[in-house]
Amino acid sequence: xxxxxxxTSMDCAEGRxxxxxxxxxxxxxxxxxxxxxxxxxxxxxxxxxxxxxxETNEMASLIITEDRKSSTLILPHATLRDTAVYYCIVLxxxxxxxxxxxxxxxxxxxxx
Amino acid sequence: GAGVxxxxxxxxxxxxxxxxxxxxxxxxxxxxxxxxQSLGQGPEFLIYFQGTGAADDSGLPNDRFFAVRPxxxxxxxxxxxxxxxxxxxxxxxxxxxxxxxxxxxxxxxxRLTVL
Numbered sequence: 043x044x045x046x047x048x049x050t051s052m053d054c055a056e057g058r059x060x061x062x063x064x065x066x067x068x069x070x071x072x073x074x075x076x077x078x079x080x081x082x083x084x085x086x087x088x089x090x091x092x093x094x095x096x097e098t099n100e101m102a103s104l105i106i107t108e109d110r111k112s113s114t115l116i117l118p119h120a121t122l123r124d125t126a127v128y129y130c131i132v133l134x135x136x137x138x139x140x141x142x143x144x145x146x147x148x149x150x151x152x153x154x
Numbered sequence: 155g156a157g158v159x160x161x162x163x164x165x166x167x168x169x170x171x172x173x174x175x176x177x178x179x180x181x182x183x184x185x186x187x188x189x190x191q192s193l194g195q196g197p198e199f200l201i202y203f204q205g206t207g208a209a210d211d212s213g214l215p216n217d218r219f220f221a222v223r224p225x226x227x228x229x230x231x232x233x234x235x236x237x238x239x240x241x242x243x244x245x246x247x248x249x250x251x252x253x254x255x256x257x258x259x260x261x262x263x264x265r266l267t268v269l
Contacts, residue, residue, distance in 0.1 A: 076256070083262075084260075084262060085158070085245050085247070085260025085261050085262055085263055086197065086245075086247075086258075086260050087260070088257040088258065088259070091256075091257075127196075129196060133256070139202045139209060139210040140185070140202075140249070140256045140258075141187065141199040141202055141210060141213070142187075142189075142197070142199065142258060143199065144189075144196030144197045144198070145196055146194075146195060146196055147196055
């Protein structure tokens with residue numbers, strides 16, 4: 043599975059959009075981009091995933107560049123409860139295990 | 155509905171002892187995963203079950219670690235001769251494991267402390 047690079051930490055003002063970048067320059071054509079987040083003392087929580095088209099759900103939007111070498115997770119109106127570590131993961135859907143390879147993620151701190 | 159549950163939530167043991175950690179996945183989920191998370195790190199994959207069988211145990215660090223899922227639902231992670239380095243939060247996740255979608259639902263974890 044391809045490796046990902048994320049900033050260690052980011053700040054965002056409450057009510058503003060949070061834009062979390064991820065580089066995955068070695069991504070393969072059949073690898074999806076997944077985002078999970080982990081709020082303190084809880085298990086990780088799925089947010090969104092995509093292959094090459096931009097995706098949106100009730101939690102966030104995922105923007106994937108045309109060359110698929112990077113992506114951005116957008117939380118449109120960040121709240122204090124969005125403070126968490128955000129993990130960008132690439133993996134093959136329907137692969138042998140679908141195991142998630144977590145990096146160290148980005149600690150997003152939403153400020154009041 | 156009920157999510158993934160793990161028991162105990164905390165376990166303190168002494169070096170050299172044997173421990174068992176339990177995971178109850180979401181009903182109907184055929185895939186079950188164990189991960190462990192050390193302080194300041196992301197979760198690290200240990201083992202994956204598809205039904206009753208371990209489809210991928212490549213993440214188990216050594217032969218002191220073993221996991222079972224005899225009836226395809228509840229799973230137990232077993233650690234023999236615990237060492238202080240085994241201290242971590244052990245996370246369990248389950249999923250429907252249907253293509254092309256892989257949303258894993260995580261439990262709250264068991265915090266293991268080896269003294």
